[in-house]
């Protein structure tokens with residue numbers, strides 16, 4: 001996860017302040033000196049660092065902070081607020097057109113993640129029942145059109161292409177016309193990138209902009225490139241007038257400087273962050289939540305939203321009922337595993353909990369996806385009646401299931417035992433809630 005180094009250092013500075021009953025001006029200055037170094041090391045633009053430190057200092061040495069009952073906490077609050085402001089303050093949502101389709105132009109250098117994030121955004125919108133048309137206007141990079149088609153197929157969004165012999169401006173214009181004629185909610189224009197900014201590329205982008213009049217011009221930048229990402233954003237913004245930035249690859253061990261500098265340098269809001277190669281690895285960017293994560297206060301709100309989007313409410317209610325009536329089967333167990341998988345790596349979820357990086361072992365925690373895959377394989381090798389009534393699974397059946405799933409009889413045994421234990425636990429829980437209700441006089 002990005003920000004790891006920065007986060008650790010800021011948290012250690014903050015914990016020194018937190019414990020103090022009395023905080024002097026000298027304490028604040030010393031803390032700010034350390035914060036300044038930590039930010040510079042995280043590759044935050046030096047001008048941004050200076051402004052940030054000046055603002056925090058000015059507010060933190062103010063009388064109302066130092067004389068308050070919890071001065072340490074108050075300084076941390078100021079740092080949190082200023083970090084939030086630095087990253088843009090409020091969350092900025094995607095623009096929407098007064099009349100469909102909303103036209104979104106995706107720009108960026110080659111390899112930044114433009115095509116991938118076109119797919120991710122369309123998928124995100126699909127979850128809100130919005131239909132997108134993806135327009136393949138990158139005619140230079142070999143296989144770019146094919147890549148978009150594969151992504152489109154994967155997420156179930158149609159792709160518009162005229163091959164690689166037509167001009168990108170024509171493809172974009174016709175794509176938008178098609179989206180309009182066919183009533184799409186969104187149309188994404190996946191434009192061509194180059195390895196470096198050049199005039200020809202800018203010219204083409206300006207023409208596409210002039211012809212299609214997009215409601216949103218997003219720049220996709222790779223956060224791993226640090227200060228370069230900020231320079232690219234600044235340049236694109238001056239040339240093209242961006243409406244938002246998508247900061248990708250924040251899952252890598254980037255130092256995070258780009259996330260902290262883009263908004264201050266370009267005044268262009270970060271609207272989304274990319275956190276992996278999979279189509280679900282995208283999050284709307286909330287400056288305050290990111291500040292909380294960096295300062296180790298956790299990001300419980302994002303965690304809840306993630307859970308909500310991964311869990312089917314109808315199924316959750318059904319499951320509760322099954323737990324109460326003890327009719328939970330191996331099929332339900334399989335469902336649960338799949339919903340867990342929808343939420344992404346467990347490691348990332350834990351990182352959103354307050355103080356998670358203080359928990360020993362979280363960093364090295366590697367949930368073995370292979371193991372989960374084997375559990376799934378075992379359950380899938382069972383017949384429907386075996387999944388309903390595991391008691392019928394005798395020695396012969398166990399052998400057959402192990403063979404069918406490419407596992408061993410021991411693994412099948414282990415899973416059945418775990419399932420039994422889980423059912424026992426559910427039974428106890430159901431009894432506990434029943435007796436509690438009785439005690440309270442409920443029926």
Ligand code: GDP
Nearest residue numbers: 110111112113114115116248249274275276277
């Ligand atoms: P484009 O040239 O800008 O269209 O870039 P692509 O969409 O083809 O992405 C370039 C590479 O970066 C691909 O291998 C992607 O899988 C990878 N990638 C894109 N976004 C992310 C991200 O958020 N995290 C990680 N780890 N990889 C990403």
